[in-house]
Amino acid sequence: MSTYDVVEICAGAGGQALGLEKAGFEHALAVELDTHACNTLRANRPSWKVVEADVADHSEWRPADYKGVSLLAGGVPCPPFSIAGKQLGANDERDLFAWAVEQVTVIQPRALMLENVRGLSMPRFAGYRQHVLDRLAGLGYIAEWRLLHASDFGVAQLRPRFILIALKAEDAPYFHWPDHAGTPPTVGETLIDLMAADGWKGAKAWSEKANKIAPTIVGGSKKHGGADLGPTRAKRAWAEMSVDALGVADAPPTSDHPVDFIPKLTTEMVARIQGWSDDYPWEFTGRKTSRYRQIGNAFPPPVARAVGEAIIRAFNREGEPKKMESAERDPVYKALREAEGFLTPERLMKLVGLTDPAELERRIGLLSRDFEVEIDTSNAKTAYKLGNFKAFVGQEDHDRHDLFLKHRAKIS
Template identity: 30%
Template sequence: MMKSVELFAGAGGLAMGVALAGFDTLAVLEWDRWACDTMRENKNRGYPVVRDWPIWEGDVRSFDWTAIPEDIDLLAGGPPCQPFSMGGKHKAFGDQRDMFPTTVGVVRTLKPKAFIFENVKGLTRSSFANYYQYILLQLEFPEVIRRNGETWPDHLKRLQEEKTSGALHLNSLTYNVVPTLVNAADYGVPQKRERVFIVGLRADLGVEWSFPQPTHSFDSLLREQWVTGEYWDRHEIAAGERPEMPARLESRIRRLSSELLPSEEAPWRTVRDALRDIPDPRLPESRMYRNHRFQGGARAYPGHTGSPLDLPAKTLKAGDHGVPGGENMMVRDDGTVRYFTVRESARLQTFPDGYIFHGSWSETMRQLGNAVPVALGRTVAASVAARLAETQINRLMGEGVKKRA
């Protein structure tokens, strides 16, 4: 079985996706006590996938890497996003929470065959253009270390010169790095969540890799809702109870209705799709679901209007102001709003219902707002696993040919 290590694991979304893709997890590292409590509680309950995780609570920079063999198959994780998030202070390298230098150091130490790192869309902003390129080049050439006293712009210049010269490509640890801005809704997650994935495969493996093609689309959802009506039929919503067609989408819907063949992609999954079989948290039968408790006080105001039922949810928020601000709420059929429960939010992040979150409502919502959707993590990791397995098979076949010769 292929081996993986998880950095900055949070509540375990990406790590679970990686494990579901077939990797054996050698270490799961996270510094936040509440997130570690969540993973430990599920581990102690014997929850599948996580029950054998070696969870280490603490600073990644203090971990003893001699316990992990070099040449593992995959290093994955989500370095803290606050230095680059839209709600952060945008300090990048000047932010002490920037863990990309540490991440590059772990790549240099472990020399994994591949890595998968996830971060916020804000990393790609024009104001971060040079630093984003700096991150990518460090991951491409992790052995070109920043010298004592060297500024990051000077280090960037030296990395650019190394890349242009091509001198390092054959003799040093290098990676073919593929950065991709992804909308999770395009991969079956019931949430419009845009994130950057930085995937690298070690250059000596000779592996070519590209990000998996989208499996779901907005057009397919519009077709089911406004051309065939299959969406409303599936949810048993009678014709007279259905909302009006959005005027701003009429021309797009007319185009879809005139196309002879529907898209091969499945429709985006909506909030209604994700939550159709879970009762309202104020009903007695809701008690059979863990983490499904009603949270009062939701209200809508400009900039915080919540998520309509018949679209993927807006991006779940984390941090001091995200949850109180009100975006982590649903807009019901009658136009009123209420907060998503922890369990509902977990479904929007594609965590299984049996996975329990530890802490208060605000704390668990912070964990969920920071998480990688499990299904998306699995899709990316499975794609990388397939390419690594193909490489290993080709190598074994080549060795067999040599022996016979």
């Protein structure tokens, strides 16, 4: 089999890395900001080149040195798009999605794979997504977005992730999103051996109560306290499975614990729910809270493997070719982008098929959060023109630099 190399940015503690390795990729480089995650990467793969740095700092690594790599991959920071956050998108100093896409101009990989949270798939970011598709099309790539759930790939957790795949035109027709792996195991089935490891007599009865898949594991950030299993809604779901979600245990229950004890999960158990197992062995370094954050923020290895294998099948031209869909997704963005000048609300509504002026204003408002939108009122009538994309794509004078330095200690 041919060897395919990968440069992975925002690599975290290795969930995506291990999955891509299992798929058949060899790491030419892994770049990650967090010291603890880098230590985990080095402990598991001493031969890999791991750069501990802000991925956008080209004094630490040069994208041009990796020109022609098979795959550029990464799990860029989620907070700019998270439903649980403010969804600042292009105005968030942690937003590296557009920057990662821009590296395609330098690295010119055969394929691009970026993953993020479900929030990026929502209407709030329709213009942002369309800009990404248009930029990649202009660089000769055909791209698709897809929302994948970890539970569809044998992981005992829902964990929706929004994936962007882009391939050069000659490979794109052979890319097919991976098939589902069947019914996922329950939390009880997944963890019973770990829960019984120290002799707890209630493990079997507990496993029968934990007969669902897990809510999405939340790794949290350095801005907040210690490890626990997520917000109130997630804690209720865990409680229904007889799991105490208020913290993470140091060890499983022992033979001294009563059979009706409600246990907390250990970091080893959380890793198992994230998809690490005997088939995906990995050791996490650092203290408990750090290990939990590394695990909780990761991309499940079985999902990364399934997508990586689909990319390699496209490289090898396996299967029947099909049309990859780089479809337009935001007609308001499209109309403004293609206009030669300003458009009045009436003209814009006619072009995009809207009849409600309030809905047009709402969509313009969403676009203005990620793009500069010029408003002309010189003729006593409002008109709009789409300006520059606000996101950081490598500009030396972008606000991102100062904000990043200011908040670096709390970025994870």
